[in-house]
Amino acid sequence: MTRRSRLPALLALAALVAGCASAAPPPSISPTAEPSLDGLYRVDNSILQYAEAKRDLDLTPYTAFLLGPVEVSYKKDPGVRTPGSQESNFALTPRQMTTLKETFLEEIERALTRDDGYEIVTQPAANVLRIDAYLMDLVVRFDAEATVGRNQAYASSYGEVTMLLELRDSESGEILARVAERQDPTRSTYDVVSVQTTFVRGDVTRMFRHWAQTVRERLDAVRAADLSGGRESGDSTSGGAGAGS
Numbered sequence: 001m002t003r004r005s006r007l008p009a010l011l012a013l014a015a016l017v018a019g020c021a022s023a024a025p026p027p028s029i030s031p032t033a034e035p036s037l038d039g040l041y042r043v044d045n046s047i048l049q050y051a052e053a054k055r056d057l058d059l060t061p062y063t064a065f066l067l068g069p070v071e072v073s074y075k076k077d078p079g080v081r082t083p084g085s086q087e088s089n090f091a092l093t094p095r096q097m098t099t100l101k102e103t104f105l106e107e108i109e110r111a112l113t114r115d116d117g118y119e120i121v122t123q124p125a126a127n128v129l130r131i132d133a134y135l136m137d138l139v140v141r142f143d144a145e146a147t148v149g150r151n152q153a154y155a156s157s158y159g160e161v162t163m164l165l166e167l168r169d170s171e172s173g174e175i176l177a178r179v180a181e182r183q184d185p186t187r188s189t190y191d192v193v194s195v196q197t198t199f200v201r202g203d204v205t206r207m208f209r210h211w212a213q214t215v216r217e218r219l220d221a222v223r224a225a226d227l228s229g230g231r232e233s234g235d236s237t238s239g240g241a242g243a244g245s
Helices: 009-020 094-113 197-223
Strands: 050-053 064-074 119-121 128-140 153-155 159-169 175-183 193-195
Touching: 064 094, 094 119, 094 128, 094 197, 128 175, 159 197, 175 197, 193 197
Parallel strands: 064 119, 064 128
Antiparallel strands: 050 175, 128 159, 153 193, 159 175
């Protein structure tokens, strides 16, 4: 097997975050930006691949989160299989699907609550943001059934998925912001990887954890910034939940 010349997407993103964290300008919305159909504007200076928010977004009143269930959708019908093709898309087993959803939600909660951060609640309230979580356009490039028991599978990568979060006021349901990123969790530097349940789960968990931590950092940055002009608010009294990035 030959070494790949490119770094995995996850490592490249981590290097970008580490290299730009100290010099990155605060997130902002251009005065000339056009709104989306649901009234959100593209956020500039975001480490995330995609971020949009209300122009007058103010997250300082929110100190807690209500986490909804994770919704998953495949990019292509997993019933249509083309062996050996990058376009093949296999279905996860019911147990693997449950684990995928639970792991994504656990890592979001871990990131939000770390360092005495936000509180996780189960009921709407005036100070509560609701997070709707999605794993979209899921591509699975290996037969999940082949990883059960002593069976062995190989693939060029595990697959890829778009992680998307929508932030809404928990009482009104009004959408306030949306962030998304597409990644391949495969960390191997070889052209073909051995698909083993332990390795796949570990790499997917690391991908979710890193992205959730990045979202938390940008969330803190937005709390400390004036999105309409990118001016820092200077408020340092909001504690762990309002710390800057």
